Amino acid sequence: MAEPAYTVASDSDTTGEEKSSSAFPEIAIGIDVGTSQCSVAVWNGSEVVILKNTRNQKKMRSYVTFKDDIPSGGVSHQLSHEHEMLSGAAIFNMKRLIGRVDTDPVVHSSKSLPFLVQTLDIGVRPFIAALVNNVWRSTTPEEVLAIFLVELKAMAEVQLKRPIRNVVLTIPVSFSRFQVTRIERACAMAGLHVLRLMPEPTAVALLYAQQQQQAVHENIGGGAEKIALILNMGAGYCDVAVTATAGGVSQIKALAGSAIGGEDILQNTMHHLLPDLEILFSKHGINEIKSTGLLRVATQDAIHKLSSQTSVQIDVDLGNELKICKVVDQEEFEEVNKNVFEKCESLIIQCLHDAKVQTEDVADIIVVGGCSYIPKLRNLVMSVCKRQELYKGMNPVEAAVCGAALEGAVASGISDPFGSLDLLTIQVTPLAIGIRADGNKFVPVIPRNTTMPTRKELAFTTVHDNQTEALIVVYEGEGEKVEENHLLGYFKIMGIPPAPKGVPEINVCMDIDASNVLRVLAGVVLPGSRHPAIPVMEVRMPTVDDGHGWCVEALHRTYGSGLDLVTIQKKI
Amino acid sequence: MKLWTPLSTILRRTLPSIPYFPTSQFQSPTYNFSPSPPSSSTNSPNSLTHNFHFPLKTFCSGSPENFHVRCWTCGHVAKAALFLVCDSCRTIQPVDQSVDYFHIFGLERKFDIGVENLEGKYKEWQKKLHPDLVHSKSEEERGYAAEQSGRVIDAYRTLSKPLLRAIYVLRLEGVDVDEEETLSDPELLSEILEIREAVEEAADSQELNQIQSQMREKLSHWSNSFANAYRCRNFEEAQNSIRRMTYYERVNEEIVKKL
Known part of the structure; x- marks a missing residue:
């Protein structure tokens, strides 16, 4: 990743010359910051090892508690009890909140968490706060993530006995470029430089590519191309990838993802056990936080048990004479979470369709992430892919971080005498990038699943006679209407030579370079001319900062449709 | 600057x-x-990048x-x-x-x-x-x-x-195909319009699949005729085949969008 403009840390050690002359290049570590859990891994010179904290844990809870004078996170902090995390003093699920505005349904679904998530529903960053000594202390998802990353960094530095700066981070497929900038900002705050961000299933794909490569070396199977479907579902996100692997190269064919995961399953089940949960919780007082916390722990526990048994007895006293005593069986659980499983299924179907792959061409089906233990999810994937079994060669909760560590070594220029790092991932754009045109439509310029780096161009024209200005509003996403997508930025083209509507040709070019930097270029050409009528505009995106939700509304209020564009229709 | x-x-x-x-x-x-x-070195006026001078x-x-x-x-x-x-x-x-x-x-x-x-x-x-x-x-x-x-x-x-x-x-071979040119062959024009109409009015995915397989057949036919024309260095005929393929390919994309 290129360093964002606001990175304050010195970038002197990222210049090529310096690095290539160094005999011991710094190996970037791989970090998988999950919604619920987190892990760190690194290439140790011959293989990937997962680092453990002082309590000998490979998996650490992703949270930061503000209970004490100095905030502490799940890396160093020891929870006295699960309920401690649910007292309101700890902030967790950062990954579901970072880079989202307060009109986002995912933010709204976080309002029943013990800490405070306040939404004003006007399209600004939500207000989040931790309860410390009866005071709601405000913070931001970036700050919480940065504190957590500082702990991870310190832990890795102690174990590896060297300073850590470069990291490869895994991110959900559905993250927009705006959300990515928030992750990069959190890393910069923690003194880390993001060498690369990998969509989670592509990290798994890289690990798979390495395993296949090794199998070829050991003469198990041929060296032919193998197609794998990867589903990675954790607490916050469900992501799917189709990859074609040969010779250590993983070409991502298609990606699909959504902010749906174990947290939704948990909340659905909590609602099922206590239908008027919202009303009970609306006050967000200390007693309510405590009751909801008790319910959360009990439900979580029940869901875990349902992975291995057909029914579970839930017995919990929520205080205030509110008791829940209920038996929940598999079938009921699956019915309650129907929407989650249906979404997973549609993601798999969409990904196979986008990859233009038939189920019978899929050699391996890999299901990883915390939710991979849910029998319904496993059965669902097998039934969509018409298979009897899943790939067994991976630890479901370690696959993503191991892939990130491999990428960290490859990206740091490390080679391995045994060819274990003879690897490459060829990434695609997880979301389409385009502009607002044809009224309120989102018109993609770079379609989703385009191999990167890439450059695409599309021609637009004016909607009014003698229109001299046009707004280029850039979005990223999959929705047909602009408001269903993430806003990345906007700028105005001025000085279009007066001409009847439909005559000036406004070319919008989007370029994603090898460092994954997006640039949007816009220029105007009049028929019969070979030269741009005005200087070309070049804008590095995203340009938006917080509070972007209402920027577009403000633009609309101010300009109406006066600066609109339409796509040029294909002649027949 | x-x-x-x-x-x-x-x-x-x-x-x-x-x-x-x-x-x-x-x-x-x-x-x-x-x-x-x-x-x-092209005569394409409408490309953004066209007018920049590369080293x-x-x-x-x-x-x-x-x-x-x-x-x-x-x-x-x-x-x-x-x-x-x-x-x-x-x-x-x-x-x-x-x-x-x-x-x-x-x-x-x-x-x-x-x-x-x-x-x-x-x-x-x-x-x-x-x-x-x-x-x-x-x-x-x-x-x-x-x-x-x-x-x-x-x-x-x-x-x-x-x-x-x-x-x-x-x-x-130095032969440029202008894809932007308007269709002049009335027979091809009416054929394409007919197919497009059929795509638009298709009731279900089965009908669409049917049209799609027709398109595939046509594409493979014209791809063969291109191969022949190219081998004989009949570039006129080759361009004609490309034109056909372009239109059938577009129909195909319409279908994929609807499926």
């Missing part, structure tokens, strides 16, 4: 792959071919001297005309315009090629050229990696799709 400098540096990596490849082919809203290799002489090594090309870092002399990576120090070399897409894939320059082995060769190249692999190298080499790797992506995409491959081989 300041604006132009960064612009040309970004655009450098998609330097014209071959000197006569107009970008107008790549901008159709319904047709996404790209990344469009910008051209320096061409830095990259054009010119075919006659090809065999005397040396690696820009270690000075090793190239053994073959196909010199994308130095055999000695594995450094990625600047783009050589005289190397065409067929050459990159070790294929004879003809239309009817087997596409089965393209993916393997494509990956082999990416493993040597991909910018991710030279992350820690000099900025110059990272630039070459981006260009070369982008070019291999273009080459792979172009060669693996019959229509793109057809346009490409013709262009290598």
